[in-house]
Amino acid sequence: xxxxxxxxxxxAALANLALSAEEILRFQAELDGILxxxxxxxxxxxxxxxxxxxxxxxxxxxxxxxDDVAVPPLGNxxxxxxxxxxxxxxxxxxxxxER
Amino acid sequence: MHIPSLTIDGVRQSLxxxxxxxxxxxREALRFAEAENPRxxxxxxxxxxxxxxxxxxxxxxxxxxxxxxxxAGVPMAVKDVIITKxxxxxxxxxxxxxxxxxxxxxxxxRLEEAGGVILGKTNxxxxxxxxSNENSAFGPVRNPxxxxxxxxxxxxxxxxxxxxxxxxxxxxxxxxxxxRQPASFCGVVGVCPTYGRVSRYGLTAFASSLDHIxxxxxxxxDAATLLGVIAGRDPCDATSAAAPVPDYRAAIDGQVKGxxxxxxxxxxxxxxxxxGTVIERGVQKxxxxxCEVKEISLPSTDYAIASYYVIAxxxxxxxxxxxxxxxxxxxxxxxxxxxxxxxxxxxEGFGAECKRRIMLGTYVLSHGYYDxxxxxxxxxxxxxxxxxxxxxxxxxAILAPVSPxxxxxxxxxxDDPMSMYLSDIYTxxxxxxxxxxxxxxxxxxxxxxxxxxxxxxxxxxxxxLFRLSGAxxxxxx
Numbered sequence: 010x011x012x013x014x015x016x017x018x019x020x021a022a023l024a025n026l027a028l029s030a031e032e033i034l035r036f037q038a039e040l041d042g043i044l045x046x047x048x049x050x051x052x053x054x055x056x057x058x059x060x061x062x063x064x065x066x067x068x069x070x071x072x073x074x075x076d077d078v079a080v081p082p083l084g085n086x087x088x089x090x091x092x093x094x095x096x097x098x099x100x101x102x103x104x105x106x107e108r
Numbered sequence: 109m110h111i112p113s114l115t116i117d118g119v120r121q122s123l124x125x126x127x128x129x130x131x132x133x134x135r136e137a138l139r140f141a142e143a144e145n146p147r148x149x150x151x152x153x154x155x156x157x158x159x160x161x162x163x164x165x166x167x168x169x170x171x172x173x174x175x176x177x178x179x180a181g182v183p184m185a186v187k188d189v190i191i192t193k194x195x196x197x198x199x200x201x202x203x204x205x206x207x208x209x210x211x212x213x214x215x216x217x218r219l220e221e222a223g224g225v226i227l228g229k230t231n232x233x234x235x236x237x238x239x240s241n242e243n244s245a246f247g248p249v250r251n252p253x254x255x256x257x258x259x260x261x262x263x264x265x266x267x268x269x270x271x272x273x274x275x276x277x278x279x280x281x282x283x284x285x286x287x288r289q290p291a292s293f294c295g296v297v298g299v300c301p302t303y304g305r306v307s308r309y310g311l312t313a314f315a316s317s318l319d320h321i322x323x324x325x326x327x328x329x330d331a332a333t334l335l336g337v338i339a340g341r342d343p344c345d346a347t348s349a350a351a352p353v354p355d356y357r358a359a360i361d362g363q364v365k366g367x368x369x370x371x372x373x374x375x376x377x378x379x380x381x382x383x384g385t386v387i388e389r390g391v392q393k394x395x396x397x398x399c400e401v402k403e404i405s406l407p408s409t410d411y412a413i414a415s416y417y418v419i420a421x422x423x424x425x426x427x428x429x430x431x432x433x434x435x436x437x438x439x440x441x442x443x444x445x446x447x448x449x450x451x452x453x454x455x456e457g458f459g460a461e462c463k464r465r466i467m468l469g470t471y472v473l474s475h476g477y478y479d480x481x482x483x484x485x486x487x488x489x490x491x492x493x494x495x496x497x498x499x500x501x502x503x504x505a506i507l508a509p510v511s512p513x514x515x516x517x518x519x520x521x522x523d524d525p526m527s528m529y530l531s532d533i534y535t536x537x538x539x540x541x542x543x544x545x546x547x548x549x550x551x552x553x554x555x556x557x558x559x560x561x562x563x564x565x566x567x568x569x570x571x572x573l574f575r576l577s578g579a580x581x582x583x584x585x
Binding site (some may be wrong): 012016017018021023024025026027028029032036039040042043044046047048049050051052053055058059060061062063064066068069072073074075076083085087088090091092094099100102103104105 | 161207208209210211303304312317343346347349350351372384408410411413414415417418425429432433434435436437438439443445446447448449451452454455456458462463466468470471472474480481483484485486487489490492493525526529530541542567568
């Protein structure tokens with residue numbers, strides 16, 4: 010196994026994802042199969058190749074910049090309208106001081 | 109008016125000849141779509157008020173003799189990952205079941221400004237993650253050509269609506285094939301434009317360096333018109349391209365004689381199937397038209413799946429972090445602390461495929477694995493992009509399959525995520541390179557299942573795509 014049950018729990022914690030015991034076992038097996046395929050990446054020589062993080066084209070340096078003009082924002086009421094709990098223009102959550 | 113056979117030009121002529129008004133057309137199109145939708149489940153919900161409001165604007169423009177717009181009165185569908193102000197946008201997820209966006213995507217604003225009429229929002233795999241539309245929290249979509257089969261994914265609902273005739277045009281999104289593959293499976297035209305050609309503002313983010321919005325249509329000309337409307341620089345998306353938008357319709361001129369077309373040997377070697385036979389017949393049509401077809405090589409192809417699924421899941425795990433129970437409608441009720449609320453909301457809300465990709469993406473970005481997987485995958489991505497750049501020194505466009513097989517049966521592949529990922533091989537390479545690609549109907553199998561041919565070309569070479577696909581469409585008519 011490329012990935013242990015403990016690692017699955019660790020990754021789930023990093024991802025803020027509550028998983029059932031059954032899901033942990035299933036993802037362990039599935040991720041193992043997928044990572045076995047990903048290991049194919051080790052077969053190819055990439056020395057001297059720059060990583061490609063974004064599709065880039067020939068363009069002026071300023072091509073991605075917009076004019077520095079303020080535009081009206083959404084406003085708090087619209088921005089919080091989909092929140093499960095909101096009030097006074099803020100998102101409401103449980104107290105964070107007591108963990 | 110026969111709704112399933114409408115075209116952009118036909119609607120325009122009828123409106124200008126006062127055969128019917130946009131309001132009358134919209135009412136009839138909504139009635140037809142709502143009546144026919146249960147056969148496929150292509151639409152998740154309809155937006156009649158918004159559609160009627162758009163139609164009234166078109167009628168008002170016509171009444172005062174103004175240009176009603178390039179898409180005047182045309183009934184359209186929009187994949188439910190593209191946000192629509194005041195109209196529910198679920199992304200096929202329980203987490204966003206009740207989400208009503210506060211603004212419009214730029215593509216939506218542009219197509220409505222051009223007179224397009226949005227009838228409703230279409231089903232898709234949850235957060236656009238899937239190749240069969242079976243990952244939607246609201247049930248699968250049936251392929252209108254063969255109801256026991258999938259429409260493809262993730263934009264399955266948009267492809268199905270256009271194929272079924274309940275929309276003339278649709279918008280989809282394509283990250284690794286999510287427009288091209290369902291277009292192929294349903295027998296319609298689907299275009300994944302150059303990365304940055306269409307603004308992503310208001311497209312719910314899956315993998316930001318790979319996401320595209322693009323058109324579905326029943327003809328190449330209609331797809332070209334829709335792309336022309338939605339393409340162009342948008343100050344709200346810094347990755348949108350400033351390059352001028354040419355007249356895509358004008359490129360459909362039948363002038364393909366002498367064009368050089370490449371067949372990648374890495375794609376065709378495994379294609380000893382019916383799909384391969386149909387593609388070969390399409391290639392022959394180009395030869396008969398005087399195109400020079402030659403074999404080319406894209407040597408890094410074997411590594412594309414691994415590169416794509418590392419990069420796409422890494423970006424997805426980051427983008428989906430925002431669904432934490434704070435801002436977007438659903439919050440787990442069984443949680444004492446904030447941290448538990450995050451974990452439980454996400455654990456209860458995401459479906460299996462989203463969880464799988466969040467886990468994989470988090471893993472490949474985590475300490476100790478970043479260099480081995482994520483950085484390595486980005487280097488391989490650069491090599492794949494370089495393969496295409498080299499190929500386009502010798503050919504004007506590349507012809508390829510879209511999928512190794514035609515539409516498969518519902519449930520057939522749902523238990524094997526890796527085999528589902530592997531079936532994306534022909535579409536993800538173009539996505540990684542950010543080049544424009546499309547699927548155009550190329551024929552059917554003996555069983556009558558549609559097979560699309562993929563055409564790929566250089567960055568901003570969309571006119572070449574439309575020139576070639578238009579010629580193929582003409583030859584197969």
